[in-house]
Amino acid sequence: MDALDVARWQFGVTTVYHFLFVPLTIGLSVLVAILQTLWHRTGNEKYLKLTKFFGKLFLINFAMGVVTGIVQEFQFGMNWSDYSRFVGDIFGAPLAIEALVAFFLESTFIGLWIFGWDRLPKRLHLASIWAAAIGTNLSAYFILAANSFMQNPVGYRFNPETGRAELTDFVAVLTNKVALITFPHTIAGSFLVAGSLLVAVALWHLIRNRDSADTPAYRFAAKFGSWVTLVSAVAVSITGDIQGKIMTQVQPMKMAAAEGLYQTESPASFSVLTVGSLDGSRELFAIKIPYLLSYLGTGDPNGTVQGINDLQALYTAQYGAGSYTPIIPVTYWSFRFMIGFGLAAAAIALLVLWTHRKGRTTPDSKWLLRAGLAMPILPLLANSFGWIFTEMGRQPWIVFGEMLTRDGVSRSVSLTEVLTSFTAFTLIYALLAVVEVKLLLRYAKAGVPDVTPDPEPDDTDDSERPLAFAY
Amino acid sequence: MELTTIWFLLVAVLFTGYFILEGFDFGVGMLLPVLGRDDRERRVMINTIGPVWDGNEVWLITAGGAMFAAFPEWYATLFSGFYLPLLLILLALIVRGVAFEYRHKRPEASWKRRWDAAIFFGSLIPAILWGVAFANILRGVPLTADHEYAGGLFNLLNPYALLGGATTAALFLTHGAVFIALKTVGDIRDRAAALAVRLGVGTAVLAVAFLSWTLTIRSSTAAVVFAVGAALALLGGLAAAKVRREGWAFTGTAVAIALAVATLFAALFPNVLPSTLDPAGTLTAVNAASTPYTLKIMTWVAVIFTPIVLAYQGWTYWVFRKRIGVAHIPQH
Incomplete structure (x- = not known):
């Protein structure tokens, strides 16, 4: 074990952890804004209750996303300083603009929005949650544009004098085809999580408190959340399909690694299950669907999909001796988990909609409850595995074709330092995860609050009226 | 003006903004166990910064991003070199940020006590370590010819840097006390104002000592002017606090912080990280910079968006301009 390994583990752990909170922030900010808009439009109190209720869950989650996000920005300089030197001219700009x-x-x-219930006019207060939601979704674009440069570097040239990659076309970086497709894919994946959370929480209340006065509110949340989940699942599939085709062009090794496809095939079949030899160079056993991989990768059922061994030979000729193959079991399984967990959430959403069709009351079913409670976890796992796949599938590159991950690590940082950092983050993140989940459960179980209309803003200086909300 | 100089100024402005804004957030956090006698008073204090602390912290994220984009070599060398202090700052900011949001989520006293401790230490540690870090930037650190940090943790804990840490902590404490006096009503307002004056005297001594020492290490005309201005602004702020002109007192401490940061950057220029080992290792605004093309794009983005950000962030302070006291704190 050396500093490089630990720095990689730290990046993996802190990034996957950060992205447990980000999808909910992205998706739920918009869903809460929609709920509040519905309240404004209809005046129906159930929407206000749902706004406040899911708003609380949103904020418990939001705080974690914010504080774990700062780590991400610092980490590039702390653990990956040679990477930062190499790409700073290109990579720093989207990060700064994001901020x-x-x-x-x-x-x-x-x-x-949090503190403005009684201090802002109602419309301005509504505009605040929309502004926050827009900011959140915009931030995703800039960071994904930065990440897409690592997958498919564009708009730059390598300057041998300075030894770094230098920006030549910023528009090309922002309109990188990988970024253009990864953004909707990530946003759809985020709404998959947010929609699922609505379903899980609402279903729990519908089954546990069958005669609640708030049943109409939960019923709406369950159906609304299910529709969001279903539509997101369709969007995530379509964008994922396009993404797969782009990946086949720009990172063929990643596609081959996703499939455990060792030999170039035309037509190529999709692997449902492949067992490879331990050194990862041969397949021992496989169940396959003919033509499907060719179609997924190229759009043509007879298209050619390059295999790992041929690509390895090609890259060795191009970049010199060395392994250019990611860890196949990781890419192969993370790719399948991503798809499988996402589809499972969509299937449950469909089940919820079916059981509630045409005004039917929620069935008193233990299995439906269990399925519902599993719902937010499934797309969260799908998101995590998606990131693990896309980042591990790029290995051994940190910037595809330009810089190896091992060359990006900080030379001046010792193993002790990075171990200290990795341990500290892991411990504090684990502790905060327990606290956060307990709080989420507590507030989810508490149910929708009673609402009294918030008073109009009061500008008199001597008013002693308590604040509508305070920490 | 050279683009590299403009970006040196912009990074300086972003850190100045950060220290003014999060400076009082840190001050409020450090004073929580001192000024807050019971839970309601502590809640009054936390709620003076509740709506704004997150936006204030974005100044740091923007400063870091601007450094990365405009001076990648500076960002890379500094962040990998100052590894453990930055790690501590990150951990502190994590627990502190979560604490604001989670503290009121459960009624138990033990729960609140733990988050109060998180807010206190989460404010104290960065308040000290930012001073240590910036003092070391000014003093210079051992850098190899290819800009790698060649020192250890103890190179960063020299007496000058420790004085820098004490100075920023003291400045933020005074600034926080003045801010509480400005934003509250009742008993706590009186105690905050009295404490600001007492803290301010010690702070002034520390600040004058630190800035004088700074100017002996490296200096420029502008740096001297800024240092004198910082001392005067601080004394003016204290006088205003003494006669309970809290708006002026806050202006005084804010300007003092701004000019103290300006002193450091003015003395540093055109270097961004001097090397005490190999002179070839010294990073300057020129050799650490991105290409002119990147700087030009970033300049346009900054020119367009900075005024917008300042406008809506300023408006937020206007929305939450009213003083609060224990009577305003709701039960739940």
Whole structure:
């Protein structure tokens, strides 16, 4: 074990952890904004109750997303300083713009929304949650544009004098075809999580408190959440399909690794299950669907999909001796888990809609409850495995074709330092995860609050009226 | 003006904004166990910064992002070199940020006590370590010819840097006390104002000592002017606090922080991280910079968006301009 391994583990752990909170922030900010808009439009109190209820869950989650996000920005410089030197001219810009354009918007307006119930006119208060939601979704674009440069570097040239990659076309970086498709894919994946959370919480209340006065509110949340989940699942599949075709062009090794496809095939069949030899160079056993991989990768059932062994030979000729193959079991299984968990959530959403069709009351079913409670966990896992796949599938590159991960690590940081950091983050993240989940469960179980209309803003200086909300 | 100089100034402005804004957030956090006698008073204090602390912290994220984009070599060398202090700052900011949001989520006293401790230490540690870090940037650190940090943790804990840490902590404490006096009503307001004056005297001594020492290490005309200005602003702020002109007192401490940061950057220029080992290792605004093309794009983005951000963030402070006291704290 050396500093490089630990730095990689730290990046993996902190990034996957950060992205447990981000999808909910992205999706739930918009869903809460929609609920509040419904309240404004209809005046129906159930929407206000749902706004406040899911707003609380949103904020418990939001705090974790914010604080774990700062780590991400610092980590590039702390653990990956040679990477930062190499790509800073290109990679720093989207990060800085993300902060200036998106994070300020998000953080300022979320503060206005949390504390503004009795201090802002109603329409301005509604506009605040929308501004925060827009900021959140914008931030996703800039960070994904930065990540897409690592997958498919564009708009730059390598300057041998400075020894770094230098920006030549910023528009090309922002309109990287990988970014253009990864953004909707990630956003759809996020709404998959947010929709599922609505279903899980609402279903729990519908089954546990069958005669509650708030049944109409939960019923709406369950159906609304199910529709969000279903539509997101369709969107995530379509964008994922396009993404797969782009990946076959720009990162063929990643596609081959996703499939455990060792030999180039035309037509190529999709592997339902492949067992490879331990050194990962041969397949021992496989169940396959003919033509499907060719179709997924190229859009043509007879298209050619390059295999791992041929690509390895090609890259060795191009970049010199070395292994250019990711860890096949990781890419192979993470790819399948991503798809499987996502589809499972969609199937449960369909089940919820079916059981509630045409005004039917919620069936008193233990299995439906269990399925519902599993719902938010499934797309969260799908998101995590998606990131593990896309990042591990790029290995051994940190910037595809330009820089190896092992060359990006900080040379001046010792094993002791990075171990200290990795241990500290893991411990504190584990502790906070327990606290966060317990709080989420507590507030989810408490159910929708009673609402009294918030008073109009009061600008008299000597007013002693308590605040509508305070920490 | 050179683009690299503009970006040196912009990074300086972003850190200045960060220290003014999160400076009082840190001050409020550090004073929580001192000024907050019971839970309601502590809640009053936390709620003076409740709606704004997150937006204030984005100044740091933007400063870090701007450094990465405009001066990748500076960002890379600094962040990998100052590894353990930055790690501690990150851990502190994590527990502190979560604490604001989670503290009121459960009624138990033990729960609140733990988060109060998180807010206190989460404010104290960065308040000290930012001073240590910036003092070391000014003093210079051992860098190899290819800009790698060649020192250890103890190179960073030299007496000058420790004085820097004490100074920022003291400045933020005073700034926080003045802010509480400005934003509250009742008993706590009086105690905060009195404490600000007492803290301010010690702070002034520390600040004058630190800035004088700074100017002996490296200096420029502008740096001297800024240092004198910082001392005067701080004394002016204290005088205003003494006569309970809290708006002016806050202006005084804010300007003092701004000019103290300006002193450091003015003395540093055109270097961004001097090397005490190999002079070839010294990073400057020129040799650490991105290409002119990147700087030009970033300049346009900054020119367009900075005024917008300042406008809506300023408006937020206007929305939450009213003082709060224990009577305003709801039961739940």
